[in-house]
Amino acid sequence: MKIRLLSFLALLSAYTVTAQDSLTFRKISNEIMMHSTCYENLRVLCKTVGNRISGSPAAAKAVEWGNKAMKEAGPDRVWLQPADVPYWYRGKESLYLTLDGGAYQKVTMTSLGNSEGTGGKVINAPVIMVRDFDEFNALPESAVRGKVVFFNYRFRQDFIFTFNGYGDAVKYRGGSPSAAAKKGAVAVIIRSMSTGEDDFPHTGGTHYKDSIKKIPAMALGNKTADKLEAACKSGKRIMAKLSSECHMMPDMVRSYNVIGEIKGTEHPERIITVGGHLDSWDIGEGAQDDGAGCVQSIEIIRAFKALGLKPKCTIRAVLFMNEENGQKGGQAYADSAKSKNEHHILAIETDAGGFSPRGIGFEMGQAQKDQILKFKDLWQPYGILDFSHDEGGSDIDPMRTKLGVPLAGLLPDCQRYFDIHHTGNDIFENVNHRELKLGAVVLAQLIWTVSEQGLN
Amino acid sequence: MKIRLLSFLALLSAYTVTAQDSLTFRKISNEIMMHSTCYENLRVLCKTVGNRISGSPAAAKAVEWGNKAMKEAGPDRVWLQPADVPYWYRGKESLYLTLDGGAYQKVTMTSLGNSEGTGGKVINAPVIMVRDFDEFNALPESAVRGKVVFFNYRFRQDFIFTFNGYGDAVKYRGGSPSAAAKKGAVAVIIRSMSTGEDDFPHTGGTHYKDSIKKIPAMALGNKTADKLEAACKSGKRIMAKLSSECHMMPDMVRSYNVIGEIKGTEHPERIITVGGHLDSWDIGEGAQDDGAGCVQSIEIIRAFKALGLKPKCTIRAVLFMNEENGQKGGQAYADSAKSKNEHHILAIETDAGGFSPRGIGFEMGQAQKDQILKFKDLWQPYGILDFSHDEGGSDIDPMRTKLGVPLAGLLPDCQRYFDIHHTGNDIFENVNHRELKLGAVVLAQLIWTVSEQGLN
Numbered sequence: 001m002k003i004r005l006l007s008f009l010a011l012l013s014a015y016t017v018t019a020q021d022s023l024t025f026r027k028i029s030n031e032i033m034m035h036s037t038c039y040e041n042l043r044v045l046c047k048t049v050g051n052r053i054s055g056s057p058a059a060a061k062a063v064e065w066g067n068k069a070m071k072e073a074g075p076d077r078v079w080l081q082p083a084d085v086p087y088w089y090r091g092k093e094s095l096y097l098t099l100d101g102g103a104y105q106k107v108t109m110t111s112l113g114n115s116e117g118t119g120g121k122v123i124n125a126p127v128i129m130v131r132d133f134d135e136f137n138a139l140p141e142s143a144v145r146g147k148v149v150f151f152n153y154r155f156r157q158d159f160i161f162t163f164n165g166y167g168d169a170v171k172y173r174g175g176s177p178s179a180a181a182k183k184g185a186v187a188v189i190i191r192s193m194s195t196g197e198d199d200f201p202h203t204g205g206t207h208y209k210d211s212i213k214k215i216p217a218m219a220l221g222n223k224t225a226d227k228l229e230a231a232c233k234s235g236k237r238i239m240a241k242l243s244s245e246c247h248m249m250p251d252m253v254r255s256y257n258v259i260g261e262i263k264g265t266e267h268p269e270r271i272i273t274v275g276g277h278l279d280s281w282d283i284g285e286g287a288q289d290d291g292a293g294c295v296q297s298i299e300i301i302r303a304f305k306a307l308g309l310k311p312k313c314t315i316r317a318v319l320f321m322n323e324e325n326g327q328k329g330g331q332a333y334a335d336s337a338k339s340k341n342e343h344h345i346l347a348i349e350t351d352a353g354g355f356s357p358r359g360i361g362f363e364m365g366q367a368q369k370d371q372i373l374k375f376k377d378l379w380q381p382y383g384i385l386d387f388s389h390d391e392g393g394s395d396i397d398p399m400r401t402k403l404g405v406p407l408a409g410l411l412p413d414c415q416r417y418f419d420i421h422h423t424g425n426d427i428f429e430n431v432n433h434r435e436l437k438l439g440a441v442v443l444a445q446l447i448w449t450v451s452e453q454g455l456n
Numbered sequence: 457m458k459i460r461l462l463s464f465l466a467l468l469s470a471y472t473v474t475a476q477d478s479l480t481f482r483k484i485s486n487e488i489m490m491h492s493t494c495y496e497n498l499r500v501l502c503k504t505v506g507n508r509i510s511g512s513p514a515a516a517k518a519v520e521w522g523n524k525a526m527k528e529a530g531p532d533r534v535w536l537q538p539a540d541v542p543y544w545y546r547g548k549e550s551l552y553l554t555l556d557g558g559a560y561q562k563v564t565m566t567s568l569g570n571s572e573g574t575g576g577k578v579i580n581a582p583v584i585m586v587r588d589f590d591e592f593n594a595l596p597e598s599a600v601r602g603k604v605v606f607f608n609y610r611f612r613q614d615f616i617f618t619f620n621g622y623g624d625a626v627k628y629r630g631g632s633p634s635a636a637a638k639k640g641a642v643a644v645i646i647r648s649m650s651t652g653e654d655d656f657p658h659t660g661g662t663h664y665k666d667s668i669k670k671i672p673a674m675a676l677g678n679k680t681a682d683k684l685e686a687a688c689k690s691g692k693r694i695m696a697k698l699s700s701e702c703h704m705m706p707d708m709v710r711s712y713n714v715i716g717e718i719k720g721t722e723h724p725e726r727i728i729t730v731g732g733h734l735d736s737w738d739i740g741e742g743a744q745d746d747g748a749g750c751v752q753s754i755e756i757i758r759a760f761k762a763l764g765l766k767p768k769c770t771i772r773a774v775l776f777m778n779e780e781n782g783q784k785g786g787q788a789y790a791d792s793a794k795s796k797n798e799h800h801i802l803a804i805e806t807d808a809g810g811f812s813p814r815g816i817g818f819e820m821g822q823a824q825k826d827q828i829l830k831f832k833d834l835w836q837p838y839g840i841l842d843f844s845h846d847e848g849g850s851d852i853d854p855m856r857t858k859l860g861v862p863l864a865g866l867l868p869d870c871q872r873y874f875d876i877h878h879t880g881n882d883i884f885e886n887v888n889h890r891e892l893k894l895g896a897v898v899l900a901q902l903i904w905t906v907s908e909q910g911l912n
Contacts, residue, residue, distance in 0.1 A: 029614065029616065030614045033613045033614050033616070034613050034614055039653065157489045157490050157890070158485070158486045158489050158490055160485065160489070160837060160838050160839065160894065161837075161839075162890075195890060197495065197889050356812070356869045356871045358814070358839065358841075380844070381616060381617075382616050383616065383617075383814065383842065383869075385814075385841040385842060386839065386841060388836070413812045413839075413869060415812045415888060415890040415891045415894065416888050416890070416891070419888070419890075432871060432872050432875070433653050434613070434618075434651060434871040434872070434875075435871045435872070438616065438871065
């Protein structure tokens, strides 16, 4: 009987969505679509800081920018949270191929992030091409030893949700150097994880297995990869000549997450986090990945303050450091939350680009999801119709694993992302101002719903 | 009893969506996402023909291009359907403003389509600014006579569905010249119908009322409009000096719709039409508006042929001529259908850009809509979740008004469209290959569903 009464009370206290919520959604949208500073913030980040790999002087400058931009948004408190991060340095790099079987031609390329270089030497060796790991695994060691292995795996354009295509292809970026080195290869070239019909090479983190020699790893854009594929198929002996100064710096570098907070009025101890990552790879401007997520997170604070919306729960916007090659910022945030015994009710990540938002993904129990989805119909006018994806994010994942916090992620349209992700073409000009702002609208609405009703 | 039996039979004959339909959806998608020629077709149209206003030599070249591209797609039959179209000619045009109250500065502008010019003269007159028609209507004639009226109405960024913002603002493009001329104004300048945070001026059709003097009408991009607004607000007397050779040519020009057809296997007399428009305004490359719709329509034919899909009904891909300033192609198509007593079961338009598709709009009865929506769940994996809009299109609208044909329209994401619509920035580079192809996928799937089950 007691249990029944409690269930009954729980039902009574359940939040009911009202017309007022719909009006608040509209208020948030109007404020951001008409008065947002996020697009201008992104311009400043991209054009005055530029790319900002963890540990670099540019990353330090980005922290300063973030600190200033966050303060301008007007939260109750801004602070820097320390995180020690790796610093991978690219330096000079080059790749020459005998694409027609004759003279060496310099080609456009990028070393994979975390790659080791050639240690001041030039590697000069024949190229062998494999379509995938199956083909590679079938090769005898004698066919691989002393060679440069070209992993010519294509990003599958038949996946409509391009993150599935990325998930399928990215194992070649992470796994091919150690796989090749194990059989005695001297370097690896991969076809980029790219949907692009262009020649931008894509960097992104590779990983070496501890006991295996760290050989250089480079990526080609699709057009150059097509040429190398044709050359290899011609039957001629194709040679590569490559050098690179890439290396991981010996010491970790002190860096920071930038955090802005609005204190909750009714439940200040309940915390809702939203964040993107401040670091980027060291080419392009880190505009979609993930300057967009940073300025959207800051924008939520600005919009709440501008509207005089006083959330019941505490809201934190976090610019995480070191998502790309270490996730040290995300770990530091979760570790701090754990050591302080903080009560986080939801963590949200925006790291899939500032494209037109289409949905919200969840990594939480169905009961929690159902509480948020009470507001589903209110999102219809904003084009937010897709709640079918499981979605968290690498920076907030430690909050889930270490503290069991429910996660959510903004789900923007994904068709263009892997054209520009991790390339020199990830620049401010490739972000649309309305798409960027609309993402911030949806994040702010999501935070409002959870702050109002809680999440149990 | 007889009636009941008929109802029962109707139920029995009602189409049931099967796993085979889901497989066909996937086949269509894989074929187009991996082997489509539509992106390359668009490149050729944009880069070798370029913009192509109705009646111009470029439009004639576009018909040749369309005829060739349609034939290459492999339909059973290709033909050109005559339509006599107006030919509006821009020629030289210029606008100088005393933006700081002193010297004249040349500004970036575009005359509105169909605008008359200055007849070899230079108009030199003071500028008065109004926010909207309400403010304009309140002005006495004496305040307007001899002036250049600047209609400074802003595209409302608070509309999430940007076509609503366009619908709200476009009356200034169509209606301001005659409204201003009626009170004795000598020319009109408008703020472009633009969501852009840039300075691209947008052309697009204006309309003169018959009995009223046709005065020149020009549009400014948002940045220049901001400057003129600030100048007008400064209280200084702002002067404009403008000239333009714009005029409508005296004679109509013989032009054509390009039509490709696959004959239906079971119901060849039932016709499904899909089309975009081949003409464009005379600036930019008409890439999103509406090269995209043309190459998508052609792609449907190519994909059906490549897959060996034999539709039960006849499918026609139509490249309509003269959507932008006359709709003569759309009218000719409907007139021909009517005179031949053709049985059209559905007409579909794709003229909202080649952006990531999000839904399908309908202009048909609920019972018909319900038949198509049987396939709703099959579209989920393709991100097609929005069936809430009423959507037809100007080229197919005569099919509805003259023959009562049900209409549908592809609904792509609309956030970027009014940044580039009718501008010099509507170029091939601003179309994404995956987004373009995905639109063709959805159109082909829609046609397949209707061809399989009919539409009663």
